Amino acid sequence: MNLYGIRAIYRFEMARTFRTLSQSIIAPVLTTSLYFIVFGKAIGSRMGQIDNISYGAFIIPGLIMLNLLNESISNASFGIYMPKWAGTIYELLSAPVSWIEVLIGYVGAAATKSVMLGLLIMGTARIFVPYEIVHPGWMIAFLLLTAVTFSLFGFIIGLWADSFQKLQVVPMLIATPLTFLGGAFYSIHMLPPLWQEITLFNPVVYLISGFRWSFYGMAEVDVALSLGMTSGFLVLCLTFVWWVFKTGYKIRN
Amino acid sequence: MVVDQNSPIIFAHGVNKTYAGGFLALKNIHLEIARGEIFALLGPNGAGKTTLISIICGIVNASSGTITVDGQDIVKDFRAARAAIGLVPQELHTDAFETVWATVNFSRGLFGKAPNAPYLEKVLRDLTLWDKRDAKVMTLSGGMKRRVLIAKALAHEPLILFLDEPSAGVDVELRHDMWRMVRELRAQGTTIILTTHYIEEAEDMADRIGVINKGELIVVEDKEVLMRKLGKKQLTLTLRHPINSLPAGLESWSLILAEGGHTVDYRYNTQEDETGIPELLRTLGEHGIDFKDLRSSESSLEDIFVSLIQQSRGEAA
Numbered sequence: 001m002n003l004y005g006i007r008a009i010y011r012f013e014m015a016r017t018f019r020t021l022s023q024s025i026i027a028p029v030l031t032t033s034l035y036f037i038v039f040g041k042a043i044g045s046r047m048g049q050i051d052n053i054s055y056g057a058f059i060i061p062g063l064i065m066l067n068l069l070n071e072s073i074s075n076a077s078f079g080i081y082m083p084k085w086a087g088t089i090y091e092l093l094s095a096p097v098s099w100i101e102v103l104i105g106y107v108g109a110a111a112t113k114s115v116m117l118g119l120l121i122m123g124t125a126r127i128f129v130p131y132e133i134v135h136p137g138w139m140i141a142f143l144l145l146t147a148v149t150f151s152l153f154g155f156i157i158g159l160w161a162d163s164f165q166k167l168q169v170v171p172m173l174i175a176t177p178l179t180f181l182g183g184a185f186y187s188i189h190m191l192p193p194l195w196q197e198i199t200l201f202n203p204v205v206y207l208i209s210g211f212r213w214s215f216y217g218m219a220e221v222d223v224a225l226s227l228g229m230t231s232g233f234l235v236l237c238l239t240f241v242w243w244v245f246k247t248g249y250k251i252r253n
Numbered sequence: 254m255v256v257d258q259n260s261p262i263i264f265a266h267g268v269n270k271t272y273a274g275g276f277l278a279l280k281n282i283h284l285e286i287a288r289g290e291i292f293a294l295l296g297p298n299g300a301g302k303t304t305l306i307s308i309i310c311g312i313v314n315a316s317s318g319t320i321t322v323d324g325q326d327i328v329k330d331f332r333a334a335r336a337a338i339g340l341v342p343q344e345l346h347t348d349a350f351e352t353v354w355a356t357v358n359f360s361r362g363l364f365g366k367a368p369n370a371p372y373l374e375k376v377l378r379d380l381t382l383w384d385k386r387d388a389k390v391m392t393l394s395g396g397m398k399r400r401v402l403i404a405k406a407l408a409h410e411p412l413i414l415f416l417d418e419p420s421a422g423v424d425v426e427l428r429h430d431m432w433r434m435v436r437e438l439r440a441q442g443t444t445i446i447l448t449t450h451y452i453e454e455a456e457d458m459a460d461r462i463g464v465i466n467k468g469e470l471i472v473v474e475d476k477e478v479l480m481r482k483l484g485k486k487q488l489t490l491t492l493r494h495p496i497n498s499l500p501a502g503l504e505s506w507s508l509i510l511a512e513g514g515h516t517v518d519y520r521y522n523t524q525e526d527e528t529g530i531p532e533l534l535r536t537l538g539e540h541g542i543d544f545k546d547l548r549s550s551e552s553s554l555e556d557i558f559v560s561l562i563q564q565s566r567g568e569a570a
Binding site (some may be wrong): 002004008016060087088089092093094096108219 | 310335
């Protein structure tokens with residue numbers, strides 16, 4: 001295994017984060033703080049409890065997931081798209097690194113950034129809303145699993161995209177709507193029965209439900225199902241990336 | 254794995270490349286590069302030079318054929334094969350926001366080498382980049398960026414250095430520095446493979462020449478042998494009195510009347526036993542054509558290159 005290669009990619013990507021600190025970290029934290037102020041404090045104080053949890057506390061796992069998903073996709077897709085766009089990918093393709101090492105470097109860095117951001121938002125939320133975490137181990141597990149899975153998904157988008165527009169289209173038109181409709185701000189039990197059924201086709205529902213369970217011990221879908229769905233998506237993404245590197249699709253042809 | 258030091262450092266056999274759109278970029282390429290030589294790959298734009306280099310370096314997949322680098326298959330043993338190669342690409346692809354020092358360290362790590370600050374310092378000093386080590390790449394001039402690319406390619410101490418059009422857009426000073434460095438690397442045992450549009454550079458630097466056209470390798474030859482075999486000499490006679498046309502009876506000599514009838518050019522093959530010059534001078538005298546000066550010149554590699562390409566086009570048509 002080319003450990004120096006993995007370290008080089010990882011450090012390069014992390015350096016990019018710290019070079020763009022305001023964009024990578026400060027902006028998402030500030031935006032989420034505004035959510036807490038508006039939804040948690042201003043509107044939340046006029047809403048009742050959901051499953052015996054205050055509205056402000058209820059939206060915390062959903063908001064963290066919203067950022068985790070967006071940042072994971074955005075970090076990883078940008079990370080691999082930039083060398084393609086700038087032409088510096090020639091060096092990566094000609095280097096003695098395997099596809100799994102490339103993945104560990106890029107996806108590892110993207111997931112690290114997302115987890116850092118998730119923990120920062122969690123800390124920020126504490127300023128506005130009191131909450132506790134019932135299953136901290138599981139909370140970390142969901143955080144890591146989601147960050148890795150969606151960083152992998154972002155990596156695929158970065159490989160597929162051949163313009164900045166395509167790079168933005170999946171996060172903006174798919175990931176964000178799915179997160180908003182995945183129960184970030186409400187319980188899916190608040191929906192009419194038909195929509196409760198339809199919403200179960202949204203994979204983000206399982207992520208938010210599982211993550212919220214790790215906080216408050218209450219879940220809208222079975223926790224095992226949440227874990228299974230996320231792990232399944234992770235395997236699907238891994239298989240696709242393996243195929244891309246094996247065939248050279250869009251990169252070596 | 255023990256590698257025979259007498260075996261070619263690069264061995265390509267039956268390499269073909271057809272791009273997704275159906276364009277046939279390489280046709281049945283067979284090529285051997287010897288250890289420690291400077292090999293110049295020449296060809297017009299779109300001939301397949303960069304495609305061939307990209308396949309050897311692992312950037313592009315070949316459609317068929319096999320390639321070994323230092324005895325290692327570039328697909329099955331890609332780690333060992335790629336670790337042996339340093340590539341300076343044709344375009345100035347750089348990490349604009351990184352510093353020079355960070356980007357050369359990145360390259361060394363990416364190719365699996367442990368950090369080695371003294372070695373990288375030497376590379377940067379050799380390329381007159383040491384003073385710019387903390388500068389962001391985006392702030393450098395085109396010539397300096399080219400130096401950075403060379404430094405990146407050398408960062409992992411490769412056995413083989415590919416220079417794809419390294420002289421494109423660089424000033425005379427850098428070109429001289431670069432060729433000095435290439436000679437030093439060759440002296441240390443590094444194999445150099447270069448493509449260039451400056452054919453006089455290939456003539457000056459290369460041990461062997463390969464000419465590629467429309468994806469076909471039309472000649473691979475030792476430079477001296479190539480110039481002897483395909484080179485032609487020209488004898489130019491400056492006439493004492495200009496003439497309007499060559500008199501009848503001189504057709505078989507294939508003479509060219511030039512400079513408004515002031516000179517006569519005669520081309521002859523250096524490989525033939527008889528040049529025909531004494532007979533020509535006698536025949537001209539018999540026709541009353543007197544000359545006051547004569548000089549001879551030899552084909553340059555560029556003349557040979559142009560002639561080979563034209564010949565290849567003629568055969569294709």
